[in-house]
Amino acid sequence: MTQRVMVAYATKYGSTAEIAEVVAATLRNEGIDAEAAPASKVTDIGPYSAVILGSALYMGRWLRDARRFVRRHQRALRERAVWVFSSGPLDPSASERDIGPVPSAGRAMCRIHAREHVTFGGRLEAGAKGRVARMILEEDRGGDFRDFDAITTWATATAAEIKALREGS
Ligand SMILES: Cc1cc2nc3c(=O)[nH]c(=O)nc-3n(C[C@H](O)[C@H](O)[C@H](O)COP(=O)(O)O)c2cc1C
Structure with missing residues (x-):
């Protein structure tokens, strides 16, 4: 049966x-039935054998929707294989080295027994609202630092792990 x-x-x-759409598309290319959806809209993870949860980073934290998702589905997530990713750094650092989870993401990972975490570079472009966003843009520190090769490579490796779960079960 397809996972x-x-x-x-x-x-x-x-x-x-x-990023989530690219991860889901990569899994589909690997023969996995994957879909991406906003964490706030997912009401039931019963039909899924594995979950990947990603959040943008703001002020050193995951967004509330990601934290709520973990709280709401904690028990079901513990019974499933879960991978997590963060996206944020507005520089090439995420492509150059492993960046560990921020504390709130680390705590969430422990709670749901997540297998692995990865940080991808982020994007901030003109038009973003808010004082800090405007400040970053005024200092010319915005831009698109997402590394889609790294994202696809990570998703392909994760697809292999997901497929191995089925073979092992
Ligand atoms: C107000 C603000 C705070 C941010 N704080 C962080 C941070 O603590 N760590 C980080 O790596 N990136 C930080 N970023 C960069 C964002 O995580 C990045 O722009 C991300 O790609 C936004 O994702 P989204 O478009 O999905 O909201 C911040 C950006 C803004 C505007």
Whole structure:
């Protein structure tokens, strides 16, 4: 039977949603029935054998939708294989080295026994609202630092692990 995977995401300006869509599309290319959806809209993870949860980083934290997703589905998540990702750094650092989870993501990972965490670069573009966002843009520190090769490579490796779960069961 085909495995179903939910790629749930929390985003403010949409760049993490695009990462989640690429992750889901990569899983589908690997023969897995994967879909991406906003974490706040996912009411039941019963139909999924594995979950990938991604959140943008704001002020050193995961977004509330991702934290709520973990709280709401804690028990079901513990019974499933779960991977998590964060997206944030507005520089090439995430492509150059492993960046561990921020404390709130680390705590969430422990609670749901998540297998692995990865940080991807983020994107901040003109038009973003808010004082800090405007400040970052005025200092010319915005831009798109998402590394879609790294995202696809990670998703392909994760697909292999998901397929191995089925073979092992
Ligand atoms: C107010 C603000 C705070 C941010 N704080 C962080 C942070 O603590 N760590 C980080 O890596 N990136 C931080 N970023 C960068 C965002 O995580 C990045 O722009 C991300 O790609 C946004 O994702 P989204 O488009 O899905 O909302 C911050 C951006 C803004 C505007």
